[in-house]
Amino acid sequence: MNSARKRDLVMLIFGLVLYGVLQMMISTKIIGSFWELNIILICVNIILSASLNLINGYTGQFSLGHAGFMAVGAYVGVVATVKFGLPLIAALILGAIAAGSLGFLIGLPTLRLRGDYLAIATLGLGEIIRIVIMNIDYVGGAAGFKGIPHLTNFTWVFFAMLLTLFFIKNFVNSSHGRACIAIRENEIAAEAMGVNTTKYKVMAFTLGAAFAGVAGGLFAHQFYLISPTSFTFLSSFNYLIMVVMGGMGSITGSIAGAFVVTFISAALASFPEARMIIYALALILMMFYRPQGLFGYMEITNVGPIKKFLDKISGTKEAVT
């Protein structure tokens, strides 16, 4: 058992403690239902931002179509539970498979594009997905899918989030992840070093899309009704904002970004007219003072005292990340 695995376990325990505390506060109504809902939203958004970070931050492929994959996961998920009576777990898995497969099919041709061209292509694909859904009467079309059972709860989203984070963290730290980071740093150099760039780009894109599908499934089973208006390119922007605000290439950053953005939005709910203005200003100021995002490339597990603590627990001297 190496020290990296021990550190994972420490973080897992920390996660479980956090879960216990939050669950207790929700159950005892210390956290009211509004904030409970927003904690659930934060967890869903963490899944989305971490998975988008895998594509944008770690692999350096500029994708603006995340809401589209989320929509696929959401709609496949609700069809599974409502029309076929499957349990939530099956719905989430099916949603992930559907979104992942679509990500694969879309990624294969489009990932040849670079930078802004890829951005506009993925934005367009996200919109195409939304328009197609809007025209399928089987799932309610523009009116949205009504009568979705409320199956999502804090436990589900929290463990789905934990799973996502551990998966992405381990992926990034694997040899596949190294290849992805090499592509981000310099695609041509990576290719020259023998990295199969297409393979890893498509792999990251597919995985990111699949997790977006999971998030979509959780999201859909929280809100009783989903409609295509929830999955416009403006929502994709929102997830991108979370990623950049937290720090491209940092999972801690994705968590922080999703938390901050969702929290600001919820906290400003009492000032509807000024909410977006304040949000916009916060965004601009944030980019001024920390253009690399809150965490940059840093992980919380590598921050001074926390790292020392973790090293002590897992009994290592050298950093293994």
Add this chain to the structure above:
Amino acid sequence: MDFVHQLVQQLINGVSLGSIYALIALGYTMIYGIIKLINFAHGDVYMVGAYIGFAAVTIGNLPILPALLISMALTACLGMLVERIAYKPLRHAPRISLLITAIGVSFFLEYTSMYFVTPTPRTFPEVMPNISFNLGGFIINGQQLLILSITIILMAVLTYIVQKTKLGKAMRAASFDTETAQLMGVDSDKVISMTFCIGSALAAAAGVLVGVYYNTIDPLMGIMPGLKAFVAAVLGGIGILPGAVVGGIVLGVVEALVAGFLSSTFRDAAAFAILILVLLIKPSGLFGKNTNEKV
């Protein structure tokens, strides 16, 4: 109406719709050309331009031409101000931070406007006679003809500025390599500022003309046209002026044909699909030059 007649009428519809995308895309593509920023706020600058024109016409009781010029002047200042305040400090930051700032500016313009003018749409008074010509059964709208000619004239003027004047030379130099240009004595900051000035004035012209033609303006009017104009610019080859115009018109024609002969609901999807297809076949757009990336 037989098929050929309908086809021609749809082409006319498409070109006139496309000329609006083209007009907005001109400013988009200029700004992208010089600092490689997808300026998501461009659509909102266009909206502000429309509102300034509206205020000049309704509160200032001005005729359309002075209103248009005032709007272009003030919006040009706004554009430079946005660049100075929001984009300039980030010139050496990662490009993605600049993009997020642009989204922030976009939200800020949209919702500040909404705060002051309410989300209710405004209607332009009739400031320009709206005549439609009937040429052998084909309907052509006078105002759209005007928009198309303004677009083409502006494209010609801009191409002249960029290709033949000293400012244009400086712009091309700064666009090619900002730092080297600076070493060669080009005041890059000033050139970038001028580009924003021209680009925003163009957006304002588009805003006022569209406001007059379609007759409504609202604080969120810039989102979709902004996106479509960006698509048009990429389609034509981003950074290339004639490309923006051709891209806009191609986009308009595709939309009109899809709406006219297939289904209107898939019109936007078709527009994006065409974009993706073009990019896959020619990744730098219709008019773009393929450049080899070096390590």
Add this chain to the structure above:
Amino acid sequence: MFFSKKKFKLASMIACGILASALFTGCGGEQGSSGGEKKAAGDEIVIGSNFELTGNVAQYGANANNGLKLAIKEINDAGGVNGKKIKIVEADAKSEAAEAVNAATKLISDEKVVAIIGPAVTANVIAESQVATDNMVPVIGPAATNPDVTVENGQVKPYIFRACFIDPQQSEVMAQFAAKDLNAKTAVLYLDSSSDYSKSLGKIFKEKFEADGGKVVMEEAFLAKDQDFKAALTKIQTANADVIFVPAYYEEVGKIVKQARELGITAAILGTDGWDDSKVIDIAGKDALNNTYFCTHYFEGDAEVQNFINAYKGEYKTDPNVFAALGYDAGKMLVNAIERGGEDGQKIRDNIETIKDLQVGTGKITMDAATHNPIKGIVVIETKDGVRSLRTKIAPEG
């Protein structure tokens, strides 16, 4: 394989953690049930306004919100209800179903409102209805005309009401009007495919019109916020139908009518209550609107609506549109329910259900307890040279 002693230790720790949290959960459940009581604070009654104040349908939500605020202001200026002032807490539905749920949850759990008015758009009302029902907070959707808003699986939702008539009524009136009054044999549907409202109206119009002996020869669609409709209109022109049915909102309608006339389409154009805004005339132009008809909730020339129109103009310096009028009506209905002894959600719900012959902004209404739809008349309005006139008035049924 990996079972080391340390790992076992960790596993047992995790197990303890889960056990502990489960224990807490158990305790919490019992406490929660006793503490979930709501009360109106002191001398104020707090109601929630959950409208789309930002996003792409903000214009409708903001207008309805203005109507509601006017209704509440009037009652507060007159001394309040039973000696108590009514306070509105606003939340923003952000033109999105999920956000409507979020906003409703905030109003219910943080602000402890006794009732919610809004949102404006059907899908958003449907989305929030489960939260409201679970917490026994009544909702009045001012302008949600889709039948599914108040009914689910054939059962009326106990806490959800509306302040308007429903889509089938509108479409039936217009289909009949087309077939009987205009002697139309063929019709084209031109629908907003991004709007549930438009689609369901179109569907019912088709059924009724074909039952009356007409035929729908073409169906076309556009998307909300579109500016240019000429491509589809050119296609519609080829159908050469007697009437074109455009159940949509005023901003798009104005442009559609204008561009249709520009292309030389002279057929009658029919619409529904989404047309009801004087801006249609400004956008389309006076001449273009000749030979157009729409149905709505009230006629601005009626004597009984003058009070509301004048009050609204006095407050906001602009003419009310249909959303403002219905927001106002919803406010009046809620005030009435509170006046008759409604202090908590349950009582208010009961009182809304028994509203009878209540004078609201757009006329007199009676709530149908079986469907939670108000029983009210429909008027068909003709526009000629920029002036609206009452074409027919269909009295409320029952």
